[in-house]
Amino acid sequence: MFVTFEGIEGTGKTTQIGLLAEDLTRQGKRVAITREPGGSRIGRELRRILLSLETKDLCDRAELFLYLADRAQHVAEVVRPALADGMTVLCDRFTDSTVAYQGHGRGLSPDLLRQLNDTATGGLAPDLTIVLDIDPEIGLRRALSRNLETGAQVSEGRFEAESLAFHARVRQGYLALAAADPGRIRVVAADAAPREVFASVRAACQEAAARHG
Incomplete structure (x- = not known):
């Protein structure tokens, strides 16, 4: 299975991916954890450009094409080979991020973004997408606190520096995506304790696994 995690900043994607990986490993499944941007060797260089406050002058279209x-490199180098090897792939962000951030957040055409995503992935789509949902003000507060603790406020703080209105548009974009594709996308409230959130994540994964066979 290919499972992606989405949401605005500070929703706890990393924590939930870790909990799910532990749970699946206990079940005897082989798991690959990856992320966008930065899941491949080339992607790690692109991540530095895309998330750094030092590149806050990056224009919207340049940002899009770097993502x-x-x-494209991530799918070719990491995701498809892992799936072909029978692994369960857990990915922090994928195509829905582009539609939510560059579409709803930046104002680029969602239809165009879907076409470009399809080209970049060669048509690969997740079996399940978990959207971790939280009030943008709470999420940003969490994200800024995390960046201060890890020392990443400059190196990975470009999106946290966006306005609250931007993050509200992104959140609404995710909810619109979920409403349009309820078979693939599950919205999980992310404002509870991590283990409580994980109970909902685990239930959604078990349901998807049953469908996937």
């Missing part, structure tokens, strides 16, 4: 380049 697409990261995704």
Whole structure:
């Protein structure tokens, strides 16, 4: 299975991916954890450009095409080989991020973004997408606190520096995506304790696994 995790900043994607990986490993499944941007060797270079406050002058279209380049390399180098090897792939962000951030957040055409995503992935789509949902003000507060603790406020703080209104648009974009594709996308409230959130994540994964066979 290919499972992606989405949401605005500070929703706890990394924590939930770790909990799910532990749970699946206990079940005897082989798991690959990856992320966008930065899941491949080339992607790690692109991540530095895309997330750093030092590149806050990056224009919207340049940002878009760097994300697409990261995704194309990531799918070819990491995701497809892992799936072909029978692994369960857990990915922190994928195509829905582009539609939510560059589409709803930046104002680029969602239809165009879907076409470009399809080109970048060669048509690969997740079996399940978990959207971790939280109030943008709470999420940003969490994300800024995390960046301060890890020392990443400059190196990975470009999106946290966006306005609250931007993050509200992104959140609404995710909810619109979920409403349009309820068979693939599950929205999980992310404002509870991590283990409580994980109970919902685990239930969604078990349901998807049953469908996947």
